[in-house]
Every structure is written in structure tokens, then in C-alpha cells.
Amino acid sequence: MKNTLTSLFIFLCILGFIFYSHSNLIKICDTISEKCTVLEKSLQEDNWDDSYKLAVDLKEYIETSFEPLSVYINHQEGDVLVNESLKLSQYSKYKDKSEALSSIHLIKYSTKAIKALQTPSIENIF
Numbered sequence: 001m002k003n004t005l006t007s008l009f010i011f012l013c014i015l016g017f018i019f020y021s022h023s024n025l026i027k028i029c030d031t032i033s034e035k036c037t038v039l040e041k042s043l044q045e046d047n048w049d050d051s052y053k054l055a056v057d058l059k060e061y062i063e064t065s066f067e068p069l070s071v072y073i074n075h076q077e078g079d080v081l082v083n084e085s086l087k088l089s090q091y092s093k094y095k096d097k098s099e100a101l102s103s104i105h106l107i108k109y110s111t112k113a114i115k116a117l118q119t120p121s122i123e124n125i126f
Contacts, residue, residue: 055092
């Protein structure tokens with residue numbers, strides 16, 4: 001009986017961790033997408049100083065947010081976002097609008113793909 005209760009407790013802990021991590025991941029991806037939208041508007045208005053500050057804030061947010069989630073998701077997905085945000089900060093610093101906008105779109109697409117891959121569905125299982 002003791003082994004059954006221990007196994008049930010461990011299973012419930014793992015299940016709780018999965019639900020918490022999934023909801024946290026979705027929230028982080030939505031926040032990144034919102035920050036990218038604000039940054040994109042700033043770049044389109046050629047507001048380079050604000051764009052650089054927003055890009056650095058985005059990079060820091062991605063680094064701090066994806067570090068604890070590396071247990072739950074593939075770390076390469078987080079690394080892609082960090083690398084693109086680094087490029088984005090340099091593109092906005094040196095006023096390269098086309099490259100900065102393409103980096104923003106890649107970050108948005110990557111967060112959308114992460115959300116799609118982590119959402120349970122028949123396609124993800126098989």
C-alpha cells in the first residue's frame with residue numbers, strides 16, 4: 001500500500017509540474033510575441049534608440065524566462081530565440097531595418113512553433 005501511495009504522489013507531482021510548465025511556457029511565448037509587436041512598430045517608425053532598448057529588454061527576458069523551462073522543452077529552441085534576439089539588438093543598434101524586421105519575424109515564428117509543438121494534439125503524439 002505504501003508503494004502505491006508513493007507512486008501516486010510522484011505521478012501527481014509530475015502531472016502538476018507539466019501543467020504548470022505548459023501554462024508558464026504559453027504565457028512566456030505570448031509575452032515575447034507582444035514585445036516583438038511593440039518593437040516592430042518602433043522599428044517601422046525609425047525610432048532607433050527605443051528599438052535598441054526594447055531589443056535588449058527582449059533579449060534579457062528571453063534569457064531569464066527560458067532558463068527554468070529548459071527542463072520542459074528542448075534547449076535548442078530557447079537558444080535560437082536568444083541568438084536571434086542578440087542579432088536583433090545589434091541590427092537595431094546599427095540601424096539595419098530589414099535585418100531587424102526579419103529577426104523579429106523569426107522570433108515570432110519560433111515562439112508560435114514552440115507553442116504549437118508543446119500543445120498536446122494527435123499530430124504531436126504520432
